[in-house]
Amino acid sequence: MTYHLTRFCLLIAVSIIVLLNMFFTFTLWWLILPSVIYLACLIYGSSVIQANFFAPAYCSANTSEKIIVLSFDDGPHSEYTPQVLALLANYEATATFFVIGKHIHGNESLLKQMITEGHGIGNHSYSHSFFIDFKNVQGFKDELNQTAELVFSIIGKRMKLFRPPYGVTTPNLVKAAKLLDYRLIGWNIRSFDTTKDSVEVITQRVQSQIKLGAIILLHDTSDKTIQVLEQILIFVQQQGYKIVSIEQLLNINSYEYDLPHDYTDTQLRDGSVAKFVSLIDNHRF
Numbered sequence: 001m002t003y004h005l006t007r008f009c010l011l012i013a014v015s016i017i018v019l020l021n022m023f024f025t026f027t028l029w030w031l032i033l034p035s036v037i038y039l040a041c042l043i044y045g046s047s048v049i050q051a052n053f054f055a056p057a058y059c060s061a062n063t064s065e066k067i068i069v070l071s072f073d074d075g076p077h078s079e080y081t082p083q084v085l086a087l088l089a090n091y092e093a094t095a096t097f098f099v100i101g102k103h104i105h106g107n108e109s110l111l112k113q114m115i116t117e118g119h120g121i122g123n124h125s126y127s128h129s130f131f132i133d134f135k136n137v138q139g140f141k142d143e144l145n146q147t148a149e150l151v152f153s154i155i156g157k158r159m160k161l162f163r164p165p166y167g168v169t170t171p172n173l174v175k176a177a178k179l180l181d182y183r184l185i186g187w188n189i190r191s192f193d194t195t196k197d198s199v200e201v202i203t204q205r206v207q208s209q210i211k212l213g214a215i216i217l218l219h220d221t222s223d224k225t226i227q228v229l230e231q232i233l234i235f236v237q238q239q240g241y242k243i244v245s246i247e248q249l250l251n252i253n254s255y256e257y258d259l260p261h262d263y264t265d266t267q268l269r270d271g272s273v274a275k276f277v278s279l280i281d282n283h284r285f
């Protein structure tokens, strides 16, 4: 069920009730029923990104390969992101970090480290405010652009992946993302690693759901996640899964004007990628 289909169904239901009221003794109190159903659909569609209610989002991949994706939201964090990066390096795993713009200040070197170590970076808004979903289209564009410019100034790449804060989508958010040519990225395994659940409970929750093409949501913001991550890395290795980037899983580009993977690794260190992107930016057609 999509937003447009839901609105169409509401319109039909309201029209039928009004017509019945005009020609028969049918009370208009019945209008409450489709209104409540419509509201319930809106709440469900906004809060469950996998519902693809306002717009399609990438939440997993259909694949026959034993590959999965690890994604980390809400960083970079000066204490925990380096520990996540160290663990990923130990287990030769790549991940995608959906960064919050206001958390980047003072942690610029972590973003450079992510790129040089083969990880991906996506946009997770600038403020991640609790009230962000009340913003209008321009408000969301500002959130995305502020973080995008900051990241570009550090790694020389323009992000094209966007994970909505809290996984909540709204018509304004979707419109802003579309205007700025972002792809919405969700997940199909939520760890709930920011709750009070124990390391064991969170680890078990994730491990029990792991399947081909899964995208796992974690947060590089707490010691608990570090412990959970190590358990997950050991488990997936034992199960024969390979941890890949979102780009590899979904066969999409994470950045504007992206370059082949082998080019990126070697050229980033001497700044050639930044120069290349700037060159194209200055000669847009």
Ligand SMILES: [Zn+2]
Pocket: 073, 074, 124, 128, 165, 166
């Ligand atoms: Zn978040």
